[in-house]
Amino acid sequence: MTTTTPILLASTTLLLLTLGIGLARAMIGPSLQDRMLSVQLMGTGGVALLLLLSPLLAMPALIDVALVLALLASVAAAALTRREIDDD
Amino acid sequence: MTEFLGTVFILIGLAFFAAGSIGLLRLPDLHSRLHALTKADNLGLGLICAGLALIDGGALNAVKLFLVWVLVLAASAASAHLIAQQALRQGGK
Amino acid sequence: MMAMQLWQLLDLLLAGLTLGLGWAAVSSPDLRRSVVFFIAFGLLLAVVWARLKAPDLALAEAAIGAGLSGALLLSALRDEPDTAMVGDVRVGPIAALISLASLALAAGFAWVTVHTLGSADPVRLADEITAQLPNSGVSNPVTAVLLNFRAYDTLLELAVLLAAVLGILALGPARRPYRAAGPLLDGLLRWLVPLLIVTAGYLLWAGAHAPGGAFQAGAMLAAAAVMLRLGGHTSAGLPRAPIQRILLTAGIAAFVLVGVTTTGLGLGFLQYPEGWSGALILLIEAAATLAIATTLALAYIGGRPTTWGPEKPANTAGEPAERD
Numbered sequence: 001m002t003t004t005t006p007i008l009l010a011s012t013t014l015l016l017l018t019l020g021i022g023l024a025r026a027m028i029g030p031s032l033q034d035r036m037l038s039v040q041l042m043g044t045g046g047v048a049l050l051l052l053l054s055p056l057l058a059m060p061a062l063i064d065v066a067l068v069l070a071l072l073a074s075v076a077a078a079a080l081t082r083r084e085i086d087d088d
Numbered sequence: 089m090t091e092f093l094g095t096v097f098i099l100i101g102l103a104f105f106a107a108g109s110i111g112l113l114r115l116p117d118l119h120s121r122l123h124a125l126t127k128a129d130n131l132g133l134g135l136i137c138a139g140l141a142l143i144d145g146g147a148l149n150a151v152k153l154f155l156v157w158v159l160v161l162a163a164s165a166a167s168a169h170l171i172a173q174q175a176l177r178q179g180g181k
Numbered sequence: 182m183m184a185m186q187l188w189q190l191l192d193l194l195l196a197g198l199t200l201g202l203g204w205a206a207v208s209s210p211d212l213r214r215s216v217v218f219f220i221a222f223g224l225l226l227a228v229v230w231a232r233l234k235a236p237d238l239a240l241a242e243a244a245i246g247a248g249l250s251g252a253l254l255l256s257a258l259r260d261e262p263d264t265a266m267v268g269d270v271r272v273g274p275i276a277a278l279i280s281l282a283s284l285a286l287a288a289g290f291a292w293v294t295v296h297t298l299g300s301a302d303p304v305r306l307a308d309e310i311t312a313q314l315p316n317s318g319v320s321n322p323v324t325a326v327l328l329n330f331r332a333y334d335t336l337l338e339l340a341v342l343l344a345a346v347l348g349i350l351a352l353g354p355a356r357r358p359y360r361a362a363g364p365l366l367d368g369l370l371r372w373l374v375p376l377l378i379v380t381a382g383y384l385l386w387a388g389a390h391a392p393g394g395a396f397q398a399g400a401m402l403a404a405a406a407v408m409l410r411l412g413g414h415t416s417a418g419l420p421r422a423p424i425q426r427i428l429l430t431a432g433i434a435a436f437v438l439v440g441v442t443t444t445g446l447g448l449g450f451l452q453y454p455e456g457w458s459g460a461l462i463l464l465i466e467a468a469a470t471l472a473i474a475t476t477l478a479l480a481y482i483g484g485r486p487t488t489w490g491p492e493k494p495a496n497t498a499g500e501p502a503e504r505d
Binding site for chain 2: 034038040043055060073076078
């Protein structure tokens with residue numbers, strides 16, 4: 001475990017950097033759907049970050065947090081796209 | 089040995105995440121960005137899960153990680169479909 | 182050591198990204214952009230709590246920030262006319278002055294905190310809690326504090342939640358129901374909602390010995406209700422109106438009932454009797470879970486508790502269900 005720790009740590013940092021770069025789409029993206037893609041990225045990336053942090057911090061509970069995040073990943077997309085009854 | 093393999097998986101998974109982010113920024117259209125996002129990122133997540141399962145051995149852990157990956161897969165597939173549907177609806181107007 | 186520097190790099194990146202997202206959410210003139218940044222901010226905050234070794238907080242942030250806040254904000258966004266989306270974010274002199282004063286205050290507070298943390302003999306509550314933990318009936322220190330040592334505060338927090346939802350319900354009519362879901366969303370809901378319910382039950386049970394608890398479980402149930410509502414089930418899985426009213430007050434009722442009983446037994450308000458702590462905590466948490474779930478679900482739906490119309494909403498004449 002100690003040999004892999006620096007690599008895990010570096011991977012976590014790089015992943016966070018990747019997510020940060022992906023957030024640029026939320027800044028630019030012309031439509032609301034494009035911005036929503038950044039939120040989806042944060043959701044999937046957040047799950048990955050939590051799973052990586054779990055062995056790094058020796059906290060198995062973080063896998064439960066990742067599970068919760070995975071289950072709720074579709075709520076925002078549904079709230080964005082579903083139409084109410086009288087909508088055209 | 090398994091630790092080394094696990095680390096390799098995680099690094100490849102990271103590369104897929106990077107590819108997904110770059111695709112998100114560089115691709116021209118919402119629909120193509122959806123492809124990059126859901127396919128590349130979920131594959132990256134799967135590889136990271138596989139790598140972590142190898143590193144941090146234990147069957148229960150591996151099953152939990154696999155479950156998380158499958159849930160993300162299903163949820164993001166549904167989300168991508170919903171977003172694409174709405175884009176088609178609004179684009180056709 | 183190299184690992185130390187890597188941790189510092191990660192922490193620096195996390196802090197920078199958090200601040201950047203927060204600033205972007207607040208300062209953006211486009212309302213859509215602000216909402217999206219705020220949701221992303223909530224998701225990042227869950228990771229930050231995890232990094233700070235606070236899994237209970239990470240769970241709560243994930244359950245609320247990913248599920249309910251996102252749905253609430255996006256639904257509210259839909260109500261805004263397009264002209265209101267873009268606002269004016271010029272900073273006037275008074276706003277600048279207030280910002281500077283807040284910054285100075287925050288800096289002063291940070292300085293005081295760092296100063297007192299390093300002082301000779303700080304009083305650490307954590308040690309006290311760890312010492313008393315075996316007497317509390319649970320082995321998760323967060324649950325012990327919330328449901329045993331500071332149970333009175335939790336009772337008041339539930340009362341605050343109730344007051345909030347009463348305010349929301351009094352404000353106006355419920356949101357319009359959603360169209361019936363097509364096969365895709367229907368299929369998603371078929372496995373997602375049961376999984377959310379099971380996970381909520383797991384979090385409630387695990388709260389005694391692992392991160393979890395009533396609030397996180399309640400938030401998961403509420404997310405299930407929101408998903409049902411978004412999928413066209415107008416009642417969002419909630420029971421009839423009279424039962425909703427009972428559920429809304431269930432948490433407070435359980436607390437008060439236990440408190441009055443312990444007072445009647447001569448122990449004092451909410452002083453659990455010897456050996457009963459664990460069971461009583463679970464009982465109160467179960468009631469609180471239902472109360473919180475109903476509260477959050479009704480807060481999303483709005484309007485008064487009522488028994489809604491037919492299960493599948495009637496679409497405009499002759500139109501088939503949305504093909505999703």
